[in-house]
Amino acid sequence: MEVARISDKGQITIPVSVRNKLHLKAGDKVVIVEENGRFYFENSAMLAFQRVEEAFAGEAANAGFQNEESLQDYMREIRKEVRGY
Numbered sequence: 289m290e291v292a293r294i295s296d297k298g299q300i301t302i303p304v305s306v307r308n309k310l311h312l313k314a315g316d317k318v319v320i321v322e323e324n325g326r327f328y329f330e331n332s333a334m335l336a337f338q339r340v341e342e343a344f345a346g347e348a349a350n351a352g353f354q355n356e357e358s359l360q361d362y363m364r365e366i367r368k369e370v371r372g373y
Contacts, residue, residue, distance in 0.1 A: 310334075 290303040302312065310331045312318065317332040353359040 290306050292300045294300055312331055318329045319332045319335050321328045348359055
């Protein structure tokens with residue numbers, strides 16, 4: 289458990305150990321999430337990536353791709369068409 293102090297301006301300094309675990313650096317944004325009366329904060333970039341990953345889960349299989357190689361083959365064909373060679 290880590291403790292943080294709130295400044296007069298409402299700012300919180302996130303302890304180094306927590307910043308390291310969340311892979312946060314200066315300028316990064318955090319998302320504050322409420323669940324069942326408790327508040328959590330997460331690295332916003334990592335949360336966005338996770339949600340996109342969840343949204344696309346299984347879509348390649350639904351489109352008929354059996355494995356990553358078949359998807360890569362398809363992408364190579366598309367690139368050839370777009371580039372004209």
